Amino acid sequence: PSCEGHTADHVRDPSRCDQYWICLPNGTLYEQPHVCPDGWIVNIDKLVCEPINEESEQCSIPDPECDPSIPKVCFHKDTCPDRDEGIFPYADEDDCGVYHACHFNDVDIKCDPATPYFNGQECVDDANQCCKCQAVCSVAWIFIPDPFDCHGYYLCQDLNGSIEADKEYIVTDEEKFTCPEGEAFDTNTGLCSKSAEPCDTKCGGNSFTSAYTTSATTMIFTPIVSH
Structure with a gap:
């Protein structure tokens, strides 16, 4: 300043x-x-x-020019950064049209009708950008479901060392796998299974994966400031 x-x-x-x-x-x-x-x-x-x-949303997201560390993975109440790192928005667990500000007593901030879906950074008009549609790796070498394909899954391989650096990351296309024909991914066991059929896909449309490969770390979203 x-x-x-x-x-x-x-x-x-x-x-x-x-x-x-x-x-x-x-x-x-x-x-x-x-x-x-x-x-x-x-x-x-x-x-x-x-x-x-609810009128305070103009000041709920930091300015990326002043804070280049703005995350791309959706924050949740239990993953908010320490307050001295800034005030970040986090997703509501039940309603994609609502978000909250970390450390501010769970006040509901509602998206506008024209952009009714919160994607972790801003409100957008695409339901497939809801935080529930992110496949996020927080532990290496585990299987996680593909929100866009209940017959698919990801193996978190930590290709860029994010988990080693104690950071979550959005899965890459390189980590995607598909269950054998006639099987679906069982979220309870973390394995493909015939008993998981028929299955329900959580999100529709294109997969929500990060845009980076093993040689880059550029993610799919560019934050937009809301003051």
């Missing part, structure tokens, strides 16, 4: 929604930001802290 044009005033922190900075009379930033209490967020028009609510 910069105090240019601000003297004895407050300026927003473009990378954090729960704090702002104070500009001193000499035109310099005070050395420490003002951090809002738990459950409060900065009103970017008034530059004061206020309780988070």
Whole structure:
């Protein structure tokens, strides 16, 4: 943040929604930001802290220019980063049209009707981008189901060392396999089985896999800022 044009005033922190900075009379930033209490967020028009609510979604997603570490894997309540890393949105477990802000008391933030589905970063108009449609690896060398094909599965091979670095990742096409004819993937046993037929596919459309291979780490989504 910069105090240019601000003297004895407050300026927003473009990378954090729960704090702002104070500009001193000499035109310099005070050395420490003002951090809002738990459950409060900065009103970017008034530059004061206020309780988070449905109208606070303009400030629920960090600016990627200031925070290049914005994740691509959907966060959930139990996987939110520490608060000192920033305020990130996380998916609702039951409703793809609702999301929440980490560490802010489970306040529901609803997607607009024109873009009714939350994909972990923003609200979009494609139901196949719902967080439930992500196949995410968090442990190496286990099988996980393909949300788009109940006859398919993935073997988490950690091709890029994400799990070794203690990070989840969205599966790659290189890790995809298909059950033998007449069998489906049994989510209870983690194996293909005839008894799993007939099966239900969780999501429709194209597979939701990461765009990288073993030689790159560029994921499929580009975050869009919402202030």
